[in-house]
Amino acid sequence: MRVILDQDKCVGSGQCVMTAPEVFDQRDEDGIAVLLTAAPDAGQTDVVREAAALCPALAITVQE
Known part of the structure; x- marks a missing residue:
């Protein structure tokens, strides 16, 4: 698994941090x-x- 985070899309809701700290x-x-x-x-x-x-901005991509 590879995780990609697009910080330009991120709105800072913190859902990702609460879910996978x-x-x-x-x-x-x-x-x-x-x-x-x-x-x-x-x-x-x-x-x-x-x-x-859960990311409201769809800033997280998961590649298998």
């Missing part, structure tokens, strides 16, 4: 999401997919 974080200055790892462990697959689905 091991994979996503937010910048303090503006709340824009930050990708902590582009290749999460296999055990995080479901939460990463959920985070992508």
Whole structure:
């Protein structure tokens, strides 16, 4: 799995951080999401997919 985060699309809702905090974080200055790892462990697959689905800006892409 590979995760791609388009920070230009991100609106800072924080859904990804609440869903998969091991994979996503937010910048303090503006709340824009930050990708902590582009290749999460296999055990995080479901939460990463959920985070992508919950993103209101569709800023997260998951590639298998």
